[in-house]
Amino acid sequence: MTQANPLDGFSVERAQIGYVGNELQRPECILAEADGSLWSADARGGVVHIATDGTQRFIGQSADTRFSAAGSASVAQMESRLTTGTLPNGLAFCADGSILISNFGSDRLEVMDREGRTRTLYDSIDGQPIGKVNFVLRDSRDRIWLTVSTRVNPWTQALATGVRDGYVAVVENGRLRVVADGFSFTNEVRLDAREEWLYVVETTGPCITRLRLDESDPAQVRLTDRQLFGPAHLGGMPDGIAFDAYGNLWCTLIMVDRLVAITPEGELRTLLDDGDAAASAHLMRRFDDRSLTSEDMQRARGSIAPWMASITFGGPDLRTVYLGSLLGTRIPFFRSPVAGLPMVHWRAPK
Template sequence: MPAANPLDGFTVDRTRIRTVGRDLQRPECILAEPDGTLWCADARGGVTRIAADGSQRFIGQRADERFAAGAGGTAEALEAKLTTGTLPNGLAFAANGDILISNFGTDLLEIMTRDGQTRTLYDRIDGQPIGKVNFVLRDSRQRIWLTVSTRVNPWTAAAASRVCDGYIAVIDERGIRVVADGFYFTNEVRLDAKEEWLYIVETTGPHITRMRLDESRADGVRLTDREVFGPSHLGGSPDGIAFDSFGNLWCTLIMVDQLIALTPEGDKRLLLDDGDPAASRNLREKTAAGTLTAEDMQRARGTIAPWMASLTFGGPDLRTVYLGSLLGTTIPCFRSPVPGLPMVHWQTAS
């Protein structure tokens, strides 16, 4: 008989939600370390480090003069981009502890030391501008997975009209290459526990897709067997995902501000609904009709993590869930009945 799912009967108790951090700006993505330290993206152009004791420090990006002629051009050119348009979005730890940044503002994949020195890793692919970089993930083989939501400029046009030009790139010892494309606004990606499947958020899908990793080829990993995982319409726009140790895939639905989970069988569970019912209904109806406006989106938000965008598991037992958001100024958190699946940096921490 299969083991009972630890999410059976579970919903988030709103009275037990607490918050971490203060005066944050667009804490879209959060990284948790085993010692209790949190790192979150910050719209001021960098990251905020929150120590286990609650103290916090903003670390702003600055061009690393040691790499004046890197992949992104001169240090002066990078400094200009960082000054005028940086918007850190997805974060991941590099193998040496530096922070990989998918910069939604500068359209660059960057790497930043923990004191802020930043250089560009990639700004082009196949000779073309890389596009609207969204999320970055490192796997156990030290490959970097990068999602690009769209090449349409402005990106808001792609989001509003369901343009299907998002793609996934992988970076390994051979460099950077596209491994899958034709996605509806590619967002976060995660690997399952065995790293056999890559799960892909298609925000305007609105659904989760998964693809199998084919490691058999001499020219590097490929993605195959594409399929929708779970419902073809999730009832809102998925943004962030994370696995727990049982195999449930937790997922945020931005603007309707719901937290859901997809069981290993693909069944949807509603864990938290913080959306405004009328505004969420209006959002769904106008999205389906293609008449959604910025005003409609602004009205659709919750109060816990407004425009709920991501989640990560942390705490000494990986049972604390932290929620990232686009409009929040703190990081809400609560206890989970099941630990999260340890990320690569957690597994390799000394």
């Protein structure tokens, strides 16, 4: 007998949405730990740690002088680089508990310890500037997956034109290399439960693409069998994704501020629609005919998690859902009928 999908008949009840955190700035990405605490990216240049009792602490990035050496940049130069244009975006935990940061402002992949000491891991690839770094993910083999949305400057032009110059890179055996490219504004990526497929958000696709992991060469992973997953047009621009334990891929649609899920069979289900209907419809018309403006984007937003950007499963049973946003100052949460797929920092390594 086929197991019923736990999302059958489910939608998010607004009256059951709670909030955590206050005076946050651009809580785009959220990490949840098994003890119930949360870590949120913050536009002030760091992260906010929200403890289980609700108390919170902003941890600003500072240069890690332990990695400065003779002939390297001075501490003052390192500090300047960290404070100029920094905008933490995607976050992931290293095996030792430090935090990987894909810095959307400075175009770098960084690592920060829990006191804020930060160093740059990569700011170029194949001798060229790395581009608009967006998201970072660590897998059970301790590989780091990195997405770069575009190399267009200013990057906002990529949203309007739909240019396909985004790519996915991987850090493996101490080397960063491109493993797939030609994406429409690459955003978040996730691996399925068996780490057989990598799912890639193409924000201006607007769709989800997946690629199979080829592990035949023990020295380096390859991505093959590229294919569309779910509808070719999601009805909004996808931003963040996360799997639940059943295999549904939950997805935020930014600006139209809709939370949807794609079932294992590829069916699209709407779980929460918090957008302004008229502004959302106008936004997508302008998006589809490639005439989108910043004014169109500014008008389109909801009130729960304005510019809904990410989704995170947490809580002791992984059934509490947290929503990240670009314009919010707190983090909404609600209960799910199904647990989330545990992130790698919840699981023992292979």
